[in-house]
Each structure stands twice: as structure tokens, then as C-alpha cells.
Amino acid sequence: MATAATYLPSSRxxxxxxxxxxxxxxxxxxxxxxxxxxxxxVLACVFGxxxxxxxxxxxxVRNRFAPPLTGNHYLGTDALGRDTAARLLNxxxxxxxxxxxxxxxxTVIGTLIGVVAGYYRGWIxxxxxxxxxxxxxxxxxxxxxxxxAFIKPSPMMITLIIAVTSWMEISRIVEAEIRSLRERDxxxxxxxxxxxxxxxxxxxxxxxxxxxxxxxATLTIANAILLEAYISFLGYGIQxxxxxxxxxxxxxxxxxxxxxxxxxxxxxxxxxxxxxFNFIGDGLRDALDGRSDLK
Amino acid sequence: MxxxxxxxxxxxxxxxxxxxxxVPVVHDINFSIRAGETLALVGESGSGKSVTSLAVMKLxxxxxxxxxxxxxxxxxxxxNAIDLVAMSEQQMRHVRGNRVAMIxxxxxxxxxxxxxxxxxxxxAIRFHDHLSKAQARARALALLxxxxxxxxxxxxxxxxxxxxxxxxxxxxIAIALAMEPDVLIADEPTTALDVTVQAQILDLLxxxxxxxxxxxxxxTHNFGVVAEIADRVMVMYAGRIxxxxxxxxxxxxxxxxxxxxxxxxxxxxxxxGLGQGDLGxxxxxxxxxxxxxxxxxxxxxxxxxxxxxxxxLAPALEEVEQGHQLRCVRWQELPDNLAVVQGGAR
Numbered sequence: 001m002a003t004a005a006t007y008l009p010s011s012r013x014x015x016x017x018x019x020x021x022x023x024x025x026x027x028x029x030x031x032x033x034x035x036x037x038x039x040x041x042v043l044a045c046v047f048g049x050x051x052x053x054x055x056x057x058x059x060x061v062r063n064r065f066a067p068p069l070t071g072n073h074y075l076g077t078d079a080l081g082r083d084t085a086a087r088l089l090n091x092x093x094x095x096x097x098x099x100x101x102x103x104x105x106x107t108v109i110g111t112l113i114g115v116v117a118g119y120y121r122g123w124i125x126x127x128x129x130x131x132x133x134x135x136x137x138x139x140x141x142x143x144x145x146x147x148x149a150f151i152k153p154s155p156m157m158i159t160l161i162i163a164v165t166s167w168m169e170i171s172r173i174v175e176a177e178i179r180s181l182r183e184r185d186x187x188x189x190x191x192x193x194x195x196x197x198x199x200x201x202x203x204x205x206x207x208x209x210x211x212x213x214x215x216x217a218t219l220t221i222a223n224a225i226l227l228e229a230y231i232s233f234l235g236y237g238i239q240x241x242x243x244x245x246x247x248x249x250x251x252x253x254x255x256x257x258x259x260x261x262x263x264x265x266x267x268x269x270x271x272x273x274x275x276x277f278n279f280i281g282d283g284l285r286d287a288l289d290g291r292s293d294l295k
Numbered sequence: 296m297x298x299x300x301x302x303x304x305x306x307x308x309x310x311x312x313x314x315x316x317x318v319p320v321v322h323d324i325n326f327s328i329r330a331g332e333t334l335a336l337v338g339e340s341g342s343g344k345s346v347t348s349l350a351v352m353k354l355x356x357x358x359x360x361x362x363x364x365x366x367x368x369x370x371x372x373x374x375n376a377i378d379l380v381a382m383s384e385q386q387m388r389h390v391r392g393n394r395v396a397m398i399x400x401x402x403x404x405x406x407x408x409x410x411x412x413x414x415x416x417x418x419a420i421r422f423h424d425h426l427s428k429a430q431a432r433a434r435a436l437a438l439l440x441x442x443x444x445x446x447x448x449x450x451x452x453x454x455x456x457x458x459x460x461x462x463x464x465x466x467x468i469a470i471a472l473a474m475e476p477d478v479l480i481a482d483e484p485t486t487a488l489d490v491t492v493q494a495q496i497l498d499l500l501x502x503x504x505x506x507x508x509x510x511x512x513x514x515t516h517n518f519g520v521v522a523e524i525a526d527r528v529m530v531m532y533a534g535r536i537x538x539x540x541x542x543x544x545x546x547x548x549x550x551x552x553x554x555x556x557x558x559x560x561x562x563x564x565x566x567x568g569l570g571q572g573d574l575g576x577x578x579x580x581x582x583x584x585x586x587x588x589x590x591x592x593x594x595x596x597x598x599x600x601x602x603x604x605x606x607x608l609a610p611a612l613e614e615v616e617q618g619h620q621l622r623c624v625r626w627q628e629l630p631d632n633l634a635v636v637q638g639g640a641r
Contacts, residue, residue, distance in 0.1 A: 185404035189467070189470075192396070193396070
């Protein structure tokens with residue numbers, strides 16, 4: 001009895017992490033930090049604009065270039081006297097949404113193409129993977145810029161353009177995963193009981209590849225946010241007065257000497273979001289790979 | 296096909312494409328299995344046992360990569376004779392798991408690790424029967440009970456890794472039997488299991504067979520298992536049937552030197568600790584199907600081969616007594632006594 005009692009507290013503490021995947025994720029400190037940062041960022045962007053005293057579009061020319069912590073302008077104001085904090089959080093809504101939906105669309109496209117290529121192999125697989133290679137051989141920034149130059153930029157269009165240029169990595173990962181999974185006995189066993197190809201692909205194989213897909217999707221959000229910032233910075237993305245982190249940077253570059261915070265603040269927001277997603281991706285990769293326990 | 300026969304395979308040959316040509320790996324296999332009968336298919340690794348069963352199920356790569364000839368006739372759900380070899384992939388989907396089912400050697404890897412046991416059985420039923428999820432799950436539960444899984448309701452919610460090897464094989468059997476197939480192909484279903492569990496699984500298969508009268512093709516390399524479960528035995532070597540007959544005929548009076556060699560390689564309790572009766576081994580390996588030896592395929596490894604006869608003439612399948620056939624040009628000259636063979640074949 002005494003021994004049981006002494007062991008109890010530690011085993012109870014372990015209950016929290018009884019799921020080994022969760023336990024491995026929690027051990028990855030940076031990933032946990034990433035989750036905390038992203039949660040705070042999302043909460044701030046969702047609720048912040050309602051709590052701030054200023055609207056992101058209200059111009060106040062008398063208060064141009066106010067430095068941070070001037071009155072109620074916690075992060076200062078820009079060249080038109082608009083509140084930087086309000087613009088940053090509204091920009092965050094757009095940048096994060098664009099990143100999230102671009103990830104969702106590119107994950108769906110990438111998974112579909114990867115699964116079909118990996119499952120059928122042969123000429124279907126070869127044709128699809130050469131298509132992927134062709135897309136990969138364009139530097140995606142230029143591809144995005146060319147597309148953006150022809151299409152009227154709106155947040156939805158920007159999302160689609162980013163999605164169309166960032167699904168290839170996921171395809172390759174999924175294709176490789178499905179190729180190995182389809183050789184496993186349970187695939188044969190599924191054919192054995194009369195399952196159709198579509199059933200085997202999407203009900204038997206994809207659920208087994210969900211780990212790598214999630215990891216790739218997380219890293220894709222980071223890239224999509226970065227890509228949106230690039231093209232908005234270059235003026236082809238989200239158009240002012242609608243704020244995005246990229247076009248805030250663009251607007252700030254003229255005043256770099258006079259009002260450096262205008263560049264530093266959105267720059268920090270981008271860095272924070274991107275590194276957090278990358279940390280989460282790394283953490284998930286380790287957590288979903290059972291072998292990392294052995295290291 | 297007689298009404299009594301559940302499957303009738305005749306002239307089944309399989310060749311794989313290699314380079315420009317085709318390499319024959321299975322030659323002219325003929326067998327049929329009656330209702331309630333178990334036919335064991337025995338041979339070394341690489342002898343063509345699994346290829347034979349996969350060819351019957353049409354689970355080998357498709358036409359240009361493989362060439363399958365002959366026929367494998369079973370009855371469809373309306374009792375009409377259908378030839379599996381001639382069927383399209385689309386048609387085969389309604390046969391697999393429905394008229395002909397199969398269980399595999401590795402119960403661990405044959406179940407999808409991410410789905411619950413109950414769902415896997417229920418979905419297998421729903422491929423063939425238009426049932427609601429709830430109805431299919433009720434059937435799944437009954438099946439789990441039938442294959443002797445304790446607390447089946449709880450087991451329905453388990454993932455494969457939560458069950459032992461024997462339990463998983465029972466689940467595989469439940470899936471295979473879900474549609475009450477006429478024919479069950481069991482590809483070394485007990486090889487990966489403990490001996491005690493092995494015996495339980497064999498018992499289970501025998502009992503289920505008694506109830507539903509299915510025909511079983513049992514692939515194994517274990518003669519202990521053959522003696523336990525089979526009615527007839529077919530010994531395969533280098534893609535050919537080299538000896539076949541009833542279990543009594545083949546196991547107690549094997550004639551073909553290869554069968555004798557296989558039987559001599561079975562460990563025996565009687566010899567334990569006595570320092571006698573060394574295990575027989577058959578020297579050499581199964582020949583490369585691309586370069587088969589001339590004459591009898593077994594002659595390079597055979598202790599009784601004679602130059603000029605065994606290496607020139609490919610032996611035909613000869614009947615030595617009612618129902619007992621073999622391929623060996625010298626079978627009449629060879630000694631009957633197995634012990635002599637054991638020494639000689641080593």
C-alpha cells in the first residue's frame with residue numbers, strides 16, 4: 001500500500017500527458033511557445049479591433065507620425081495619422097485569414113494530386129508528378145506576381161493565387177507517403193474484401209498519412225503568410241486602404257528614417273507569426289513521429 | 296464443375312514480365328475443392344504457393360505485367376458458374392470478400408491501424424450488402440462473437456494495436472467470413488502466431504467450416520498444421536504440383552523425394568535429447584524461374600537423381616494409387632522406408 005501511495009502523485013501528473021503524441025509535443029518547448037503566441041495573436045486580431053479606441057481607417061492629420069505610447073495610440077500613428085495598433089490587428093485578420101485559407105486550399109489540392117499519383121503510379125502518377133515538377137520549377141514569388149498582375153487583387157483572389165502556387169510540396173510528401181502505404185498488407189486486405197480504389201485511397205490510406213499532411217500544412221501557413229506579405233509589399237497584393245502586414249511595410253519604407261516603428265511593428269508581427277507556425281510544424285513533426293522517443 | 300465443388304481451378308499458369316519476355320512462375324495447376332473440404336498447399340518459400348492464390352483472387356499486377364492462363368471457376372451469388380481469371384477488375388470487386396475471401400499471414404499489418412475493429416468489419420459488410428451502419432455493426436458484433444472474441448461489444452471499439460496477435464487473426468477471420476464465402480483462401484494464417492494460439496485458430500476454422508460448409512485452400516509450409524486441418528495435400532515445387540493426395544497418403548507414404556525431404560525437415564518430439572534423427576535439410580535453393588533446370592526441376596537438389604534420366608525428361612503427373620499422384624520418373628525404384636531417405640537426402 002505504501003509503495004502504491006508514493007507512486008500515485010507522479011502517475012497522476014502523467015495522466016495529463018498520457019497521450020504519447022501530446023506528451024512529445026509538450027516536450028518541444030518552442031512549439032508550445034508557438035502555440036501560445038499564435039493563440040494570443042489570433043485572439044488579439046479577433047477581439048482587439050473592437051477594444052481599441054480607434055478605427056483602422058479614421059484619418060487624423062494633426063497626429064501624423066505619433067511615436068508609440070502617445071496618448072491612446074499605443075503603437076503610434078502612420079503618415080495619415082491612422083492608429084497603427086488598429087491597423088496592425090485588422091491587417092492581422094486579413095493576413096492570417098489569407099494564410100489559413102491558402103493553406104486549406106493548397107492542402108486539399110496537394111493531397112488530391114499526391115494521393116492519386118501515389119496510388120496509381122504508372123503513367124498517371126508520372127504525368128501528375130511531372131506537372132508538380134513543372135509548377136515547382138517556377139520561383140513561386142514570380143509566379144504569384146505574374147498572376148497578381150493579371151487578376152484584380154482582392155483578399156479572395158490573393159488567397160487563391162497563393163494556394164495555386166504552394167500545393168506542390170504537399171503533393172510530393174503525400175505521394176511518397178501513399179506509395180509506401182499502398183504496399184502495406186492492409187491495402188491488399190482492403191482490396192481483398194472488395195473495396196473500391198476511391199475507398200482505399202481516401203478511407204484507408206489518407207487517414208494513415210494525416211501526420212505528415214498536418215505538418216506540411218502548418219509549414220504551408222507560414223509560407224502563405226510570408227508570400228502574402230511579399231506581394232502586398234510589392235504592391236500587387238492586398239490594396240490599401242485595406243491593411244495587411246505586407247502593405248503596411250510597403251507604406252512604411254518611405255519613412256524609415258523618420259518613423260522606423262511603422263516598419264518594425266508589422267515586420268515583428270510577420271516574423272512572430274511565421275516563426276511560431278514553423279515551430280509548431282517542427283513540434284508536430286517530432287510529436288507525430290513515434291521514433292523520436294528513442295532519441 | 297460438379298455441384299459439390301466450390302472451386303475448380305484448371306490449367307492455371309502465371310507468368311511475370313521480365314525485360315522483353317515472360318518468366319513462367321506457376322505451371323498448369325489443377326485442383327478443385329468440395330464443400331466442407333480443406334486442401335493444403337505446401338512448399339518452400341518461392342515455390343509459387345502465394346502466387347497461385349493471388350492469381351485466383353486476381354490480386355497480381357494487371358495484364359501486361361503478368362499473364363494468367365487457365366480458369367478458376369466458382370459460383371456467383373445466384374449459383375451461376377463464373378471464371379475468375381476472365382473477370383474484369385470491376386466484376387472481381389463483387390467477388391472478393393463475397394464469394395471468395397482470404398486471410399493473410401500477418402494479422403498485425405492486415406488491419407488498418409487507424410480504424411476501429413468494429414468499423415473495419417462493418418465497412419467490409421457494407422461493400423457487398425446495402426445495410427445501414429447500425430445494421431452492419433450489429434452483424435459485425437455477431438461475427439466477433441462467432442469467432443470467439445470475449446467481450447465483443449468492447450472489442451468493437453478497439454484499435455488493432457490494442458489486440459493480441461491471435462485476437463487480430465480472429466478479427467481477420469470475422470472479416471473474411473462476413474459474407475459467408477464459398478471459398479476461403481488462408482495464406483499461412485497461423486505462421487505468425489504462438490503454437491497455442493495456432494491450435495485455437497485452427498480449431499476455430501474447422502468449427503466454422505463445419506457450420507457453413509465452405510471450401511478452404513490452406514497455404515502453409517508446416518506439416519504439423521497440414522496433419523491437423525487438411526483433408527488433401529498438394530505439394531508444390533518450382534511452380535508445379537509435384538505430389539498430391541489425401542493427407543494419409545502424402546504424409547505417411549510420401550513418394551516424391553522432395554516431399555520426403557520436406558517431411559524429414561520437420562522436427563520430431565520422439566528424437567528429442569536422444570542425439571539421433573538429425574533434422575533433414577534439402578541442400579540448395581528453389582531454382583530461378585527464369586532459368587529452370589532441364590528435366591525434373593528438383594533434380595539438382597535430389598539425392599536420388601540419376602544423370603541421363605532425371606536431367607533430361609520432365610516427369611508427368613502419374614497416378615500411383617487412387618487419388619495419389621506425383622511427378623518423379625524413379626518413384627517405383629525408390630525405397631519405401633522414410634528413415635533411409637532421411638539419411639540419404641541430407
